[in-house]
Amino acid sequence: MTEAVELWLVRHAEARDARPGESDAARALTERGVRGARRLRRALRRLGASFDRLDHSPLLRAVETADVLAPLASATRVNAGLAREPGPEFLSDLASEVARSHVARLALVGHEPWLGQLAFWLVSGWSVREPARQPAWLALEKGGALRLRGEIAPGRMRLEHALDSETVRALARR
Amino acid sequence: MxxxxxxxxxxxxxxxxxxxxxxxxxxxxxxxxxxxxxxxxxxxxxxxxxxxxxxxxxxxxxxxxxxxxxxxxxxxxxxxxxxxxxxxxxxxxxxxxxxxxxxxxxxxxxxxxxxPRGKHVRRALERMQRRSLRAGDALERAVEPLDAAHRLRRRLRRLRHALEWLELPAPVLRAAQTELGELHDRAALLGALERSPFERATRAGRDARANELEGRLASFRLRWPALRGELRRD
Known part of the structure; x- marks a missing residue:
């Protein structure tokens, strides 16, 4: 059994559309997206959030979002598993790696619908293969975040905070 | 670039x-x-x-x-x-x-x-130069000069690599880093021998290498003030 972990799931901020001939991986944050990521950082600071490790997807919009949040993290790590649907292997690798590295506060910066699926899976234990069961409140807005706590295993975490854009704005303004 | x-x-x-x-x-x-x-x-x-x-x-x-x-x-x-x-x-x-x-x-x-954008590049270069100079000054005062030389070598290497990206030559920097790199390799060899089963058999050779390493390091420390001035101009 692994230790309880504070897990933040963060969706990348607003990104521009792909230009003709450009890959989805190369989509950068818009100026509004950069401002949104900075706002999220301020909001997370207000909540006293800090991370032993911040994992991010290799896609540029997640890399840029993670870069804005990096001052809150002791270490960062690129994680290809965040750029695809989360499966049992991703979860078990993450859980064992987090236990091995004694990470107590972890942030994952990635994409929808996968982060929402992951949150739903961790909270409910229901399969991510059944997205129709996923309630809307677990879908993350761009530049939004969820805080979960518990063991990194299906059905072993509980949702503590859901930061939508309004909440982020309110927290950042305070 | x-x-x-x-x-x-x-x-x-x-x-x-x-x-x-x-x-x-x-x-x-x-x-x-x-x-x-x-x-x-x-x-x-x-x-x-x-x-x-x-x-x-x-x-x-x-x-x-x-x-x-x-x-x-x-x-x-x-x-x-x-x-x-x-x-x-x-x-x-x-x-x-x-x-x-x-x-x-x-x-x-x-x-x-x-x-990289211009403002980041300028700030980063200034930061790298400051850190290199500080690491060199720390080597001058260091009680454990080998560790301090290792830190300086890494600072100089980072600065040299940054200048390479900008296609700027830095001959003094390159020479200093090469010299420290050779010292590091010697120290790595000594450390590895000490951890190997050959410690006893190679003691005489090890002592000679350790003396040579100390001598070269002392020489580098003595030259640092002059190098410091050249690095600022490099």
Whole structure:
């Protein structure tokens, strides 16, 4: 059994559309997206959030979002598993790696619908293969975040905070 | 300014050679290219991916140190054979590292990064120069000069790599870093011998090497004030 972990799931901020001939991986944050990521950082600071490790997807919009949040993290790590649907292997690798590295506060910066699926899976234990069961409140807005706590295993975490854009704005303004 | 894409191609090529393990230049060059990429990240003001580059460099460090030792002209045949076996065992870890999905993800992420912007570049260069000068001053005062020389070598290397990206020559910097690099290799050889089963058999040789290392380090420390002035102008 692994230790309880504070897990933040963060969706990348607003990104521009792909230009003709450009890959989805190369989509950068818009100026509004950069401002949104900075706002999220301020909001997370207000909540006293800090991370032993911040994992991010290799896609540029997640890399840029993670870069804005990096001052809150002791270490960062690129994680290809965040750029695809989360499966049992991703979860078990993450859980064992987090236990091995004694990470107590972890942030994952990635994409929808996968982060929402992951949150739903961790909270409910229901399969991510059944997205129709996923309630809307677990879908993350761009530049939004969820805080979960518990063991990194299906059905072993509980949702503590859901930061939508309004909440982020309110927290950042305070 | 040079382009990152070219260095990424080089890193892929060196990593493929390192993975085979027949040519020691593969590991050495993969580490060196990763170091240059770390400097590029600094120039761009990136906070992310640096830990991943460090993970790659550290993962290859033992193989590199063993390659230097095995290729040292000073080893007795039995010691060389022993270190060669250690290096062969290390190769399995090199392969695991280079096959790790984290390495592929690092390459993928780097491939999409935009070129550094002017204001980041200027700030980063000033910061690197300040840190290098501070590390050199710390070496002058250091009680443990070998550790301080190691830190200075890394600072100078980062600054030199950054200047390389900008296609700016830095001959004094390069010479100082090369000298410190040789000292580091000597120290690595000494450390490895102390940890090997050959400690007793090679004591006389080890003492001579330790004395030589101390002498060269003392000479570098004496020259630092003059080097400091040249580095500021370099």
């Amino acid at each position: 040079l382009h990152l894409a070219q260095r990424l191609d080089e890193l892929r090529a060196h990593a493929a050679i390192a993975r085979v393990g027949a040519d020691s230049r593969g590991v050495h060059r993969a580490r060196a290219t990763a170091g240059r990429i770390a400097a590029w990240l600094d120039l761009g003001g990136w906070s992310v991916l640096a830990d991943d580059v460090r993970w790659l460099r550290r993962g290859l460090a033992r193989a590199r140190d063993l390659d230097v030792i095995v290729e040292s002209a000073e080893l007795a045949p039995d010691a060389r054979a022993w270190f060669a076996r250690e290096r062969a065992a290390e190769q399995a870890r090199v392969v695991v590292l280079l096959d790790d999905e984290r390495f592929a993800a690092l390459l993928a992420a780097l491939a999409e990064l935009p070129e």
